Amino acid sequence: MLPMALLLICAAHTWAQDAPSSAQELARVLRDKQIITASEYDRILTGGSSGGVEELATILRNKGVITAVEAASLNPNKIGRVTTDPPVKPANSDQESERKLNFYGTLLFNAYLNNSALNNADIPAFALPNTSSAQKNFGATARQTRLGLSYSGLTVAGAKITGTAEADFFGGEPALANGINMDVIRMRLAYGRLDWKRFAIEAGQDWAIFAPLNPTSLAEFAVPEFSTSGNLWIRTPQIRTELKNELGDRRTLLWQMAALDPDIGDNAVAYSTARQPKAGELGGWPAVETRLAFSAPIGQRTATIGVSGHGGPARNMGSINGVPAARSFTSWGVAADYSVPISTLVSISGEAYSGRALGLFSGGIGQTLTPLGQPGDRGVGTRGGWLQIQLNLTKQLQSNSAYGIDSPVLRDLPAGSRSKNQNYMSNIMYHLSPNLTFALEWHRFLTDYRNQPGANHNGDHFNVAAAYTF
Template sequence: MKKALGFIAASLCVAAPAMADSTQPNTDFNPSGDVSPGVYGKMSYPVTSKFKLSIGGYVKLDYAYNTENFGATGIISPGSGAAPSAKLGNNVTDQSVFGVNQSRIWFKADGPTLLGAKTTGYLEGDFYGGSAAATESPIFRMRHAYGAADWTNTQVLFGQYWDMFAPMIANTQDFRCGSPYGAPNSPRIPQIRMTQRYNLDSDQQVKLVVGIQDPAQTGDNNTATGGYGPNANYALQAFYSNKTLGTAPGYFGQAMNPLTVGLFGLYGSEKSPGDNGKALDTYGYGAYAFVPVIGSKNGINGRAMTMSLEAQTYIAANQAFNGSTEANVLGKPAGTIGSNGPLGTATTETQTPAKNWAATAQIIFYPTQNLGLTGGWGRRSALSQDDYKANGAVYQRYTQEAYANAAYDFNAAIRVAAEYQNFHTVYGNAATATKRAEGTDNTYRLAAYYFF
């Protein structure tokens, strides 16, 4: 079988990229200054611009058959993670849908150096801005938009990029990427971050990432109903990597990664919209691991007969924006705020951060250079069960996903994939006297990509 020319890089979401070849500057950073989503290998063609400009992207056609109807956005799984339940009054009918909204286009500029650093600008979008509109009239939506300066061991990035909490990305053809099932990395949010690398020797490396980010953005914060207010959050990642075991495929088969283990965390404090201004903490912490079960000693060119195991677990509070928790806060605020009127019936503040725990794991195996197989599982559960019960509303006791897919690269442009997903949700506070309410969906998916 003819060897592919490189690896499809569908997005910049590798949590722990392989160490760079010393002849290529700064390719170990995330995001890399040299490799961008939609690039197959290192295809880069300059076009007219103030600086060297590269363009690329991909066309993606999805077909999905859902045994339950997910509505207008049914081409991907629900952002809530919930599978509908007939016991809760849902109209559980099947659904057969096509979609091309996940197609993307990106622009990357390589600018002048700054104090010895290579500078890069990047802008990417898809067509999910009007997911409920007619197929021929979707709205272009900004995904990534950032500038970066890369020195030999340091990177500074500012703009809109992947959320820093919980770095693992579920390797699904469904581009929800397991967000509500233990892999809540997918939202792109405004931030500034610094990455610092320490090379212990030729095989070992420590990487620290610190950042400040605002998941709510201007139009969504300062709400009067609880959850996120105007405060930013602080995030940290710390990873140790060792390439003595070789390297194995990461997300989308786009990079060959070494053994990597680490910790991550996030903290912030939001003011309750209740009249006493109670502080509601936002936080999360967890652990991550990537293991080359069958490693490649030639990680640059060969992924045939390689296998990786990737996993993470976390505890989070007040993080519904990325799916780490089902809700932001539970309970009701007290009193009134100016002209906003009554916000609840409680005479005292009863709001608390909603808390969840989650775990997820996946195996990626490439029996040949061009054929990739993935199997994975993830689950998010209510940690503060008593708080959810006391809240009175129906809530997700747990929701989980199991998935398996196969993807084949015909050449540098065309990839086809097939996928099966099972979604299962168990509800609490359900209006049923003898049985708990549950929902289950089975999704069968076909996808075709053309990278350019």
């Protein structure tokens, strides 16, 4: 939103000379980019010469795109006026007016059909062994609905304070006979940020900076697309710093570093409010991540290429032949990510990675560690990635096709473990309005099992989604 705010401020003098046409043209662009709605666009058109500019400024201020001070500067009756004796304002009055708490969310309905046994009916990740008795099934859910609060407030020591708290309803189901649709709330994000011009610091729970991209989907919204089949992801507590260097000509270099909770994804226990240390925490130190990303313009769009890394000490404790034992190891990973617009119609994005003990990120098909004395007791090695091709067919119609794969190191897996997981996906999304989207999506899962070819299985998932975003 910051570039849009700067654009509006720079356009102020143009509005002063030709307010109706300039304001209406900019409003059309904002409508096409879904920053304002069609009804808001109509209000701007009917606002007349100065009224259209004032209406546009008011709408953008209410959406948090620009501040109250910036909105006032866009008033055509004030543009170009030189005030030699400005009125005295109370201390911090500007900052008080800039404080904003926004309630946002996506109300999402999904209906689905599976033609075989998958690990999760509404958001499947892999096919269950061919010996499973599960059959074709149909269902519907609203538990991927997402709600959040965002805060933009005071400036302290030259830094803008912002914060976000976000949740969905993917926290599980109560143990009731009719509890399948009484879904429990789950924390997604909870963090605060201080942003200077080129530097930022953040603390709280946010997306990891390691392998940060996700494919586009409304069918897999609560759990990102290609989880356990090539897409590494997690939201986790961290302290993060970011350094942004403007290189000119819209080129930027971003360097991110973070210290994180050292969990490695081995917390397979029943529900409990008591937290017990697992292998990652027993390593005694935080995990660390870093990412370096370069962005450059391609026409009117931006391409970004990044490389990232993750590392954290861990300690596997247990027994071998009845004797207590422990083995120290390192959870690590390296990844490359890219998002490149080929043209106004086509763009590609994806990731590739390699590492060990990446179950926290859904790597290794969700298999991070085995008990002491078994293959993989120092972490399961894995590699994989995904590729998405996006077609923006019209301003309202978009299509995405993608492929993902996760292939663990076989020598780290006991017999019967998931040894390869592939996922083909295709969807089409229609934006009926800036707030309302409908989608159709198809997945094909192909999952192999170590030394058990008869268990290898595949399955299809079909999904219909309707989303209202506010």
